[in-house]
Amino acid sequence: MPAEPIRYFDRYTKAVRTEEIYGEGWLRFAYENPAGRFLVWLLARRAFFSQWYGRKMNRPASALRILPFVGQYNLNTDEFAKSVFDYKTFNEFFYRALKPAARPIAPGERVAVFPADGRHLAFTDVDAAAGFYVKGMKFTLAELLDDAGLAAKFAGGAMLISRLCPVDYHRFHFPVGGIPGETRLINGWLYSVSPVALRRNIGYLVENKRELTLIETAAFGTVAMMEVGATNVGSIKQGFVPGRAVEKGVEKGLFAFGGSCVITLFARNRIRFDDDIAAQSAKCIETYAKMGDRLGEAP
Numbered sequence: 001m002p003a004e005p006i007r008y009f010d011r012y013t014k015a016v017r018t019e020e021i022y023g024e025g026w027l028r029f030a031y032e033n034p035a036g037r038f039l040v041w042l043l044a045r046r047a048f049f050s051q052w053y054g055r056k057m058n059r060p061a062s063a064l065r066i067l068p069f070v071g072q073y074n075l076n077t078d079e080f081a082k083s084v085f086d087y088k089t090f091n092e093f094f095y096r097a098l099k100p101a102a103r104p105i106a107p108g109e110r111v112a113v114f115p116a117d118g119r120h121l122a123f124t125d126v127d128a129a130a131g132f133y134v135k136g137m138k139f140t141l142a143e144l145l146d147d148a149g150l151a152a153k154f155a156g157g158a159m160l161i162s163r164l165c166p167v168d169y170h171r172f173h174f175p176v177g178g179i180p181g182e183t184r185l186i187n188g189w190l191y192s193v194s195p196v197a198l199r200r201n202i203g204y205l206v207e208n209k210r211e212l213t214l215i216e217t218a219a220f221g222t223v224a225m226m227e228v229g230a231t232n233v234g235s236i237k238q239g240f241v242p243g244r245a246v247e248k249g250v251e252k253g254l255f256a257f258g259g260s261c262v263i264t265l266f267a268r269n270r271i272r273f274d275d276d277i278a279a280q281s282a283k284c285i286e287t288y289a290k291m292g293d294r295l296g297e298a299p
Helices: 024-032 034-044 047-057 060-073 090-094 141-145 148-153 275-282
Strands: 007-010 015-018 111-113 118-123 158-164 171-173 184-186 210-217 221-228 236-238 251-255 260-266 286-289 294-297
Touching: 024 034, 047 090, 060 090, 118 275, 141 148, 141 221, 210 236, 221 251, 275 286
Parallel strands: 007 286
Antiparallel strands: 007 015, 111 294, 118 158, 118 286, 158 260, 171 251, 184 210, 210 221, 221 260, 236 251
16 A cells, blocks of 8 residues: 655645655654554654764764755755855754845734744634544644643634644744743653654644743734654754743744644634635645745734
């Protein structure tokens, strides 16, 4: 039986594309084969495995991977903040900064933007959604937030799942302006967040290590932003000052090596997602969009 491809809608070309999956052979073995799933349970989901791989990506020899990676995935080096030859390790290249002009921020005080480059799913009412990556497969806000009281505040609210592939720009930014609070760590495993894994078990997103920040805003009320770790993500590094006001689009932090995920929550009736991402998400199809592009607006 042929492996099911991962398809997504490209916001810029208006076409449905098939994702070129980094490490596809290993990923499909790990999550579609019983022996592979045992190895994930035994090794790959555990922190030491990702820490070991992260150390490999921090060694000087890892820099030899950079140019082949750029060529294979056709990355636009003109966007990089520095020359591709100046990165000393693959991890340094992986969480590279971009030139500010490469990601313009959509204007408007009542406009929210995508917090990261990647493939996104948006649901206006998280409780009423038929499913996330597959119809009938969901998790609850209480499971995601690890806090029943906070989950009640976001009941019937809107959710954006932003999935970053290894080929994507791996810094995440504030989707709205406001005042961020302290980040809370929710410890957990490090499963893959690829649809290859999530189509089998959406629960991986709420079993993984994650970091939660609440942002108080004028236009959107309280917004929750959560970074989710995954296999081979060495760390989530926050770079903001709690309690200090931030503008929309300001960098919040970065992921070290690996595919990752950012989840953004809005309270009920506090955002109207743009039509294209809402329509695709209703079909469980991700939309590719870049950080800073318009996500939706406050009603």
